[in-house]
Amino acid sequence: MRKWLTQRQSSGDKSINFQAGGGIHLGIGYRDAKDIARETAMEVFEKNFTRLANEAWRTAQLRAGEFTDHFIEGIYGWDDPPLGQLNDPGIQSALFSAQSGYAKSGDPELGDVLIELLSERLKYSQQRSTAQLAISKAVELAESLSGPHLALLSCNLLMKQITPAQVSSVNEVASAIAGMLRPFTDGIASIMPSDLDYLAGLGCLIPTMGTLTLGKYTGMNLPGLFNRGFTNKEMIDAHLLIGTPIAKLKEPDEYRYSVNAITRVDLLNLLEVHGMQDLEETAMRALMGPVLTEHEIEKILSAESAELANSLDLCNALGIPGYLNTAIGSAIGHANMRRAVPEFDLPFESLLKEIPRVRPRFA
Structure with a gap:
């Protein structure tokens, strides 16, 4: 195992480390750290940006x-501002x-997205993970994207990686999804098929072998x-569920x-509450087996x-169901979602693990 000489420094609570000559380490309070952090951040820019x-x-x-003022102000409002991390080479590069x-564009929308990405990057400074690497690359690529590109990545994220939570009816699902997509539909309207190839070339999208539609993911x-439901004739062991709290009469x-x-989680909880875990395989088959087709589901949601x-028609006409966000594309789409909907607080890392569910607060 190699012995690295460039090790991270650490200090007590409410202090930031700076290394002085002769191996002396100085800790300062947050009162002065904000100004020093800004000076450090601007020094990074002025020493590296091409002279024009x-x-x-x-x-x-x-x-x-x-940009630096907005960024420092934002993280200074955190419960434990990580201003000392601005000395980390990876953070300075980002x-x-x-x-x-x-600086090159002056686009406020891009500025907000970059601040969201950079703030998210600070959360992963101590771990070299897919999330950290994807966010770092996303910071580099964001300046190459237009507003409609950002909107597309957010829409694709919402339609394929996020499911409304705390919904109990089809109407609530449709309203929640429409509300989540609302801030981005105008941007999608100006997207051309060539934009999908452009985003794929940048590494933000990846073409799929088939189509991955909103209907499929929602189902x-x-x-x-x-769900179509089941009868005794269609499911040979339906009698094990009928007459129990696990099943209800759908069409008399x-x-x-x-x-x-x-959901599957709801079913597992229901089985546990009633001590019927031995019926998990049968119950799960009854839940997942008779699900409607993706086209039927989209037709119901559209109604x-x-x-x-309208959003579905736009996306389907462009061929968006034939593309998935990469981890980099998801990082950008997530940051743009945070920009457009401040109350959206789903952690980025959760998108890399499973399809998360969010409360439909955007309807």
């Missing part, structure tokens, strides 16, 4: 200064990428709401039943929300 003609250089400096990206994650005329749960129907 006088007027262009002044514009770049002003933009970088404004900071410079973000500063220079905004997978909320099967209890999009046909003696058709459905599972009394919306519930004209706004959602």
Whole structure:
């Protein structure tokens, strides 16, 4: 095992380390740290950004200064501001990428997305993980994206990686999804098929072998709401569920039943509450087996929300179901979601583990 000489420094609570000559370590309070952090951040920019003609250089400096002020103000409001991490080489590299990206464009939307990405990057400074690497790359690439590109990545994220939580009806699902997509539909309207290839070339999207539609993901994650139900004739062991708290009568005329749960987690909890875990395989088959097709689900959702129907038509016409966000694309889409909907607080790392569910607060 190699012995590294460049080790991280650490100090007590409410102090930041700076290394002076002769191996002396000085800790300072947060009162002065904010100003020092800004000076450090601007020094990173001024020593690395390409010198331009006088007027262009002044514009770049002003933009970088404004970006830095917003960034420092944002993290200074955290419960435990990680200002000392600005001395980390990886953080400084990401900071410079973000500063220079905004300095070149002056686009406020891009500036907000870069601040969200940079703030998220600070959370992963101590671990070299997929989340950290994806966010670092996302900071580099963000300046190469337009507003519609950002909107597309957020839409793709919402339609394929996030499911509404605390919903109990098809109408609530449609309203929640429409509300989540609302801030991005105008941007999607100006997307062209060539933009998908462009984003794929940058590493933000990846083409899939088939199509991955909103209907498919919604059916997978909320099967209890999009279910044909079952009868004794269709399911040989249905009698094990009928007459128990696990099943409910769906269509009396046909003696058709459905599972009394919306998600797989709901079903597992229901089985545990009633001490019927031995029926898990049968109950799960009854929940997942009779799920409607993706096209049927999208038709139902569209009938519930004209706004959602319009978004689906746009995305399907562009061929978006044929693409998935990469981890980098998800990092950018997540940051843009945070920009557009401040109350959206789903951690980025959760997107890399499983399909998370969020409360439909955006409807």
